[in-house]
Amino acid sequence: MTNPTPWWRDAVIYQIYPRSWADGNGDGVGDLPGITARLPxxxxxxxxxxxxxxxxxSPQADAGYDVADYRDIDPVFGSLSDADALIARAHQLGLRVIVDLVPNHTSDEHAWFQAALAAGPGSLERDRYIFRDGDGADGALPPNDWSSVFGGGAWTRIREADGRPGQWYLxxxxxxxxxLNWENPQVRSEFEDIxxxxxxxxxxxxxxDVAHGLVKAKGLPDWSGPMNMLDLPDPTQRPPMWDQDGVHEIYRSWRAVLDGYNPRDAEGYDSARDRVMCAEAWVDPPERLARYVRPDEFHQAFNFDYLNAPWQADSLRATIAASLxxxxxxxxPTTWVLSNHDVVRHASRLGLPVGTARPNGIGADDTQPDQELGARRARAASTIMLALPGGAYIYQGEELGLPEHTALPDEVRQDPTFARTAGAELGRDGCRxxxxxxxxxxxxxxxDTGRTWLPxxxxxxxxxxxxxxxxxxxSLELYRRLLTERRDRGIGGGSLTWADVDPDVLSFTIRGTTGEQTTMLANLSAASVTIPPGHEVLVDSDPDGDGTQVAPDTAVWLRRTS
Structure with missing residues (x-):
């Protein structure tokens, strides 16, 4: 029997950062048994x-995003049997399990890279990665001027087996x-097997991970512009390392692999059994990002335009409309997100002055967020997000209103960005x-030991x-109410109609799959606004809301009474 709506089109997906969720053995680092115990x-x-x-x-140089073996579990997290137990327990509880895949790069301790170092220039082993001869006298200069996202240059020169300075790798x-070199057919075959x-x-x-980065422009031309595509002054530009057209052929082949586990043309196809992919693709404009979610590619893509939108009604309205x-x-479906393991938590980010560029970490010497204002706006932002049609992602702890740790001592920081920029960029530890x-x-x-990998x-x-x-x-009970009403009213699969209200008020109505209408009204002005006649409050982000007024920086869900 076919389900009318595939589960992934309106799913709410919760991100667990394994190092920081729950620690089952007390060594200070979260692990798979700890996760399994907390799944209820x-x-x-x-x-x-x-x-x-x-x-x-993984050697954990980048908290596991440097993979040395894609088919086994790092001992710090447990074992393959622990992973099997986690998946089984999740399924018993009615939860699906999505795992991270890191295809743009491996660890330098991966067997392939070690073989590439040993094999020498021109070898089949080196062709799995992007090795190039250097420029200048004796190849002493990097092959181009590319920068690393984490700071510094994007090329490192190796010493060959005979001790001489050798090629550079990207x-x-x-x-x-x-x-990795995604022009190499062995790389493509390997990841399909993974x-x-x-x-x-x-x-x-x-x-x-880095879904927009696998294919590089032919010839690896120089690039001196921003490394984040969302920072480009001209969104029609495409840096030569990001969002190249060749990535889509790769993802069409992956989609075929996933669909093979639930063939659409097979008798008994059930969309509840769909296996899915979500792209972390920092791509702009929205029309370009939408190419990743065409019917034969990804099912979802993170909406970073929405995450980056300032706390202004007109900006949010424009971003939502363009995304949809x-x-x-x-x-x-459009997918909405406010926080993740790579960005300052929105309970702190929204406590900074409106229009502040999103910082890469906040330290004790930086301008501190207004914690009360940030918490208030975070509750409202989540109330807006969970009223939108499509999918939504929740980052662990945001349902508790957890803020960024904005006073981490430098000596405990572990994000490679901090070291590679000599502290100019604090990095992502504060949200982890x-x-x-x-x-x-x-x-x-x-x-139960009190040990933690970060304080x-x-x-x-x-x-x-x-x-x-x-x-x-x-905050936790607010999230529970929002998720219950979202499910019961069919909001995630609904259709959106904008309301004509004050420019500083964001409001729309969702006709859910149950046929019920839910109006979301968020007040981003400086004065309270009156709830429209003939409506009553279903959910209020303001714990002190009186059911007649919507205070500044709060949001409500309404239903009609007449």
């Missing part, structure tokens, strides 16, 4: 699936993350702090899960 919490929260950041064998990220390995173990899909229009044109489960337990319940701020204590469960005014 997510089932009760009301999400549809979990996405796990990388847990593969690494768009850390020096320990050499880029997909099958995890699909055979029961995973429900993949979040694909671009994805509707290719028949894809271990979860808080129990206020009065060691490490706030992260484990937890004291303000996390009052935001612990056990301090919010059953507390009507808490």
């Amino acid at each position: 919490y997510l089932a009760e929260l009301g999400v549809d699936a979990v996405w796990l950041s990388p847990f593969y064998v 690494h768009l990220f850390d020096v320990k993350q050499p880029d 997909l099958r390995f995890w699909l055979d173990r029961g995973v429900d899909g993949f979040r694909v 229009a671009a994805d509707d044109a290719v028949g894809a 702090i271990p979860m808080t489960w129990e206020k009065d337990s060691p490490a706030y319940g992260f484990n 937890q701020p004291t303000e996390f204590a009052d935001l612990a899960v056990d301090q919010q469960v059953g507390v009507a005014a808490s």
Whole structure:
């Protein structure tokens, strides 16, 4: 029997950062058994699936995004049997499991790269990566002027087996993350096999890291512009390392692999069994991003335009409208996200002055967010996001209102960005702090030893899960109400109609798949606004809301009474 709406079109997916979710063995680093033990919490929260950041064998130079073996689990996280147990338990609880895949680069400790170093220039082993002779006298200069996303240059020169200075290899990220050569058919075949390995173990899909970066422009031309496509002054420009047309052929082949596990032309096809892919593609404009979610490519792509939109009604309205229009044109759902493991948490980001460029980390010496304002706006932002049609992603702890850790000592920072920029960019550690489960337990319940790979701020204590469960005014209970109403009213699969209201008020109505209408009204002005006549409040982001007014920086869901 075919389900009318594939599960992924309106799914709410919860991101788990394995190092920081729950630590089962007390060594200070989260692990798979810890995750498995805490999965009932997510089932009760009301999400549809979990996405796990990388847990593969890795030297952890970039917290697991430097993979040395794609078919095994790093001992710090557990074992393959632990992964199997996690997948089985999730499925028992009605949760799907999406795992991270990192195809742009491997670790320099991957067997392939070690073989490339040993084999020498011109070898088949080196052709799996992007090695080039240097420029200038004796090849002493890098092959082009590309920069690393993490700071510094994107090329490193090796010493050949005989000790002489040799070729250079490309690494768009850390020096320990050499880029693969996706023009090599062996690379393409290997990753199709990796997909099958995890699909055979029961995973429900993949979040694909740096999905816009696999193919580089022919000739590797120089590029001195911004490395983030969303920062380009001219969005029609495309840096030679990002969003090249050749990536789409790769993803069409991957989609065929996934669809092979649930053939659409087979008798008994059921869309509930679809295996899916979501693209991490920092691509602009929306029409260009929509190319990744054409019917034979990705199912979803992260909407970073929405994440980056300033806290202004007109900006949010324009971003939402443009995103929906671009994805509707290719028949894809739009996916919404506010926080993840790579960006300052929105409970802190929204506490900065409107128009502030999104920082790459916040330190003790930086302008500090207004915590109360940030928390208030974060609740409203989540109320807006979960009212939008399509899919949504929740980053671990955002349902608790966790802020960024903005006072981490330099000596504990581990993000390679911090080291590669000599501290000019603080990096992402502040959003990766271990979860808080129990206020009065060691490490706030992260484990029973009190050890944590990054220190937890004291303000996390009052935001612990056990301090919010059953507390009507808490951030956690707000998320639970939003997710319950979203599901019961069919909001994720609904259609959106804009309301004509004050320019500083964002409002739209969703006709859900149940036939019910839900109006979202967010007040981004400086004065309270009155709830429209003939409506009553279903959910209010303001714990002090009185049901008649919407205070500044708050949002409500309404239903008609007449």
